[in-house]
Amino acid sequence: MGELTPGDQAQRAVLIEAFAAGPMQGNGAAVVELSQAARSEWMQALAGSLQQSETAFLWRNSDGQWCLRWFTPTCEVPLCGHATLASTLALQRWGLMKPGQELVLASRSGGLRVCVDPSTAGAASLTLPSEPLVAEPCPSYLAAILNAEAQGYWTSTLGYRVVLIGEDQSLETLAGVSERLQGPDRQGLVVMQALPADRPQRLLGQPCDYKLRFFAPGLGIDEDPVTGSAHALVAPWWAQQLGKTTLHGWQPSRRSGGMRCEVLQGLQVQLSGTGHVLWEGQIEAGAPGHDPGGWDVCRVSAA
Template sequence: MAAYRALLVEAFTAEPLQGNGAGVVLLEEPAEAPWMQAVAASLRQSETAFLWCDPSDSWRLRWFTPSCEVPLCGHATLAATLGLHHWGLMEAGAELPLATRSGGLPVAVSTGQPPLVSLTLPSGELMPEPEAPPQLTALLGDTPLAYWSSALGYRVALMADGFPLADLAMDCGALQGQDRQGLVVMQAAAATTPSLAGEPCDYQLRFFAPGLGIDEDPVTGSAHALVAPWWMEHLQRSTIRGWQPSWRRGGMLSEAVTPGFVRLSGTGHLLWDGQIHAPGCGHDGEGWAVCSSS
């Protein structure tokens, strides 16, 4: 029976049993999408990353939730990067481009302990909407200060400082329209928000995506990459720290790089390392992006 190296990383945290869990599977050939989808459904993480090194020694990466493929995932990219480093396939201190459906994503691992992973993600653009849908306001129990759509497909709601974000009990089944595909609820950091690497955080958010098969994603790199530029402009800073007070908490540092891109940095905890035994992956080069510069 075919066996593939696999591991599970808890991303954007140095604490065991916190952060956002992601499976990582190392392939020897480009697998078919239905097989990868079935593996992701069995692993039951919010996302599972699949890595394949093509004949030109370029690494390609795809991400699957338990129910669908997604075009971008920050925490599973961090997990994939730590996986390559753990397997001896990526040297510390060197930058490596990963080819994805969102373009070439540069990643790097530091030489420290625990190693710090940096990844450059597209940030998209927040597009102001006149107001939040009435049904969303009812679910939140308060009116957002601002509400945006985005090219990534996520909607973003900014709440007042006193809004009880950490205690929000979102009825994800009642989310409607585009909010179901990805809803970021954010606010400025509170006095009770934990620090990150000894420094205070600047903002906090939670992320809900029942339309992607994830009621709540614990620590979401793509969501932070989307909203970090707004907080940088709002706070007049090029480096900020974001926190996610979910049931599995964690956070990350965001830095401005080139227009339209944000560098996220965070740590991860290796929870398990082993093999999966799942025959029938097939051989399908379709859908595996060619690496391009971001």
């Protein structure tokens, strides 16, 4: 480890595998604690070095409220579920949040309510905004990529596209999807499927209701292992189809995982899951600088 030069600052950091059933599973997110709003260029460069699906940055504003931003290796994103879960568990690990305590983290997507589960170690919940799905004709090229005809195709203001395939198709064996996506589908394509009753997948002691995979090469993520924002987007649709408000979604990626989804009023979805710490230490990557306008991108009001 090199010595810090004048003006450098070491940033506390932890990598948490979120929405994971156990170690070496789920979706890794680095969480970095800042003393103040940092320059976007510095955060983006660090996220590129850490090479996680998302790196989350936390700091307190002048009112004492925690602020949160997320960066993939190539760009900033407006919403990220797994890195929000990881941030919640990081705050608890650092003694900045108590089990059972509820906080509102300010973000570009508004205030996000989070809570550490007081009864289950390494578990937390977060509430994300959802968006209506708008049905559209499915692009013809997708059938060849998915080896199946789509049973439905939707767009959303979140920027994600959603496609439904039949239960007789193999979601798990899909390969080479990202490199063949075209146009807006590259910004985030959710491929989802009902979970057949004769092949149950259990999560948190309950059978799962649906499964999905998520591809976003346009965001610098060929495939995201477990995607909270994607589950928050599609959970209301599954709730309507299945006639229930609480569901369990599974993501059969190479690093599989899942979450409990409770559909709330006002297009809100509470996601619950567990996380596991992979490493903890400090980042010595030069002075992050201060962005006096960095707070302007966030909204303080609770969603």
